[in-house]
Amino acid sequence: MPFFFSMVVAFMLLFLTGTATFYMKLIPKKRILRIVSVAMMVVINLGTVWFMVNKMSETDGFIYRACMFLATLCFVVNIYGAVFFLISLIVRLSCRILKKKDSKVAVFLRGKYFRLCVLSFTVLLGIAGYINMSIVNVRDYDVYTDKLPAGKEYTFAVITDMHLSTGVYAGRVDDLFEKINDTGCDAVLFVGDIADNKTSKAAYDELRKALGTLKCPLGAFYADGNHDDSGSQNMRVLMTNAGVKVLSDEKYELTPEITLYGRNDPRSFRGGKTKIPTDLSDEKFNLIMTHQPVNLSLFADAGADLSVSGHTHGEQFPLMYPIIAASNDAVMGHDSIDGMDVIVSRGVGGWGLHFSLPSPKEIALVHVISEVDYDR
Secondary structure, three states: OHHHHHHHHHHHHHHHHHHHHHHHHHOOOOHHHHHHHHHHHHHHHHHHHHHHHOOOOOOOOHHHHHHHHHHHHHHHHHHHHHHHHHHHHHHHHHHHHOOOOOOHHHHHHHOHHHHHHHHHHHHHHHHHHHHHHOOEEEEEEEEEEOOOOOOOEEEEEEEOOOOEOOOEOOOOHHHHHHHHHHOOOOEEEEEOOOOOOOOOHHHHHHHHHHHOOOOOOOOEEEEOOOOHHHOOOOHHHHHHHOOOEEOOOEEEEOOOOEEEEEOOOOOOOOOOOOOOOOOOOOOOEEEEEOOOOOOHHHHHHOOOOEEEEOOOOOOOOOOOHHHHHHOOOOOOEEEEEOOEEEEEOOOOOOOOOOOOOOOOEEEEEEEEEEHHHHHO
């Protein structure tokens, strides 16, 4: 965590330099006002970083949520303000090289109104992303297989990346679980990052109670994520005590036709150790629960028919898609790898800040359907 914290601080301060320069024209020219304004930017950004990595303990009530909202706005205004600053700098340099530094475009990009437009846009972006994080919809995915008899169908509600107290506040856990029950699913699959370093005691308590309200005839199952161990409570113990079956690099015969396999999270992008099952039956439909969608071809080679994952949050922050795609086998939605169906949920929450844009939040409702019915 100290290394991570140092990197985040360095990253934020680097962008702060550019953002402060970019917004400087909006500040009165008096030296004392500019010094105070820049100092406030530094303090606010350091406070935002501290807020993102600091652990919670008791509750995530009104004051916490107000701080989360302000931290979200600060982060978005600074980071994406810096992006606009870099873009405007490139355009202005191009105009200078082309000897058009007095063109309307160059003059506009140097002026105060452009900065006001960027400030307004980034504030609205922050508000929209904050609201979007709170909207969780059900998204259906259909997977067809010849390993089920005609007329047979199983439905799984895949829940990933709750990040309690960040993605899902305490007080909204019951609403989320009500939506899960309304799907009428056969089983609930919790595929990691249910909690993280910011999860409050109140949120853990609500989760514990909500797990007891699940209505799924085939049961609920859990495979851990890379953030679950950073919280104040042991998620495996909590899940087990609540009646959820924890799968740690092990398989579970769910029905005569379906086998579940829960993968321990490798806790690194591609360097973690992965235990690949060697005894998956070709006669059964093999469903892999793995938080991070990495090394998926190994599971396909082992005989898996479907993997369900989370971790990527879809694209939680704008312009992050290329980075996410470079470090994962799939980013979001329904894909196929070496003949194995791959579903990566955008998750019901996200990490760090209560913000998600452009990616919507979802309960992934996976329907495993007999291929015979599809052929008809």
